[in-house]
Amino acid sequence: MSERIVKMRPEHLPEILSIERSSFPDPWSENMFREEMKEDGRRIFLVLESDGKVAGYAVGWVVLDEFHLGNIAVVAEKRRSGYGRRLLEEILKQVYQLGCRMASLEVRSSNESAVELYKTFGFRPIAIRKKYYQNEDALVMMSEIVPVKSC
Ligand SMILES: CC(C)(COP(=O)(O)OP(=O)(O)OC[C@H]1O[C@@H](n2cnc3c(N)ncnc32)[C@H](O)[C@@H]1OP(=O)(O)O)[C@@H](O)C(=O)NCCC(=O)NCCS
Secondary structure, three states, X not given: OOEXXXXXXXXXXXXXXXXXXXXXXXXXXXXHHHHHOOOOOOEEEEEEEEOOEEEEEEEEEEEOOEEEEEXXXXXXXXOOXXXXXXXXXXXXXXXXXXXXXXXXEEEEOOOHHHHHHHHHOOOEEEEEEXXXXXXXXXXXXXXXXXXXXXX
8 A cells, every 4th residue: 555645736625625524514615725735834734645545634834933733634434544643743743844843723622533643742732712613612732842753
């Protein structure tokens, strides 16, 4: 099986939108993803391809020395295969190289799989954003970004 993490490209969009719509009650639109693909040195937009198909993606923004994770999802049939971890590892590695030392994100408090994934990277809840989602509060989580050790 061939797997690689690449920059998100417009041709990934149909698969991304299908994953997005089946993963979230309030999915991002095509235009939101297109906006994120603008190269401005602040946006990071990655896709994990498995045998040429989109298996997952992650998007976020660099704000000075802080990184904010905006979106991450893995196609349902490939969840719990380590893809979410690989995407998060790669995006944190890239933003560390850009000078980011802290990372933040919002997550539905009921989203156990995501919260567990984030905890394995050292993210801890720091606040609750009331009614951030249509019908639910968001947990704000934050982590220090540490350099990834290579073997
Ligand atoms: C959250 C999500 C991206 C995780 O991706 P994934 O590829 O399934 O996660 P991984 O296989 O890399 O898991 C890494 C670790 O996260 C934790 N984790 C992931 N899914 C979990 C689950 N269902 N229950 C408990 N822990 C879980 C575990 O610690 C896991 O390590 P382990 O498998 O060695 O125990 C995926 O579930 C998803 O796409 N969910 C829908 C979209 C979403 O909610 N995104 C987050 C928005 S804030």
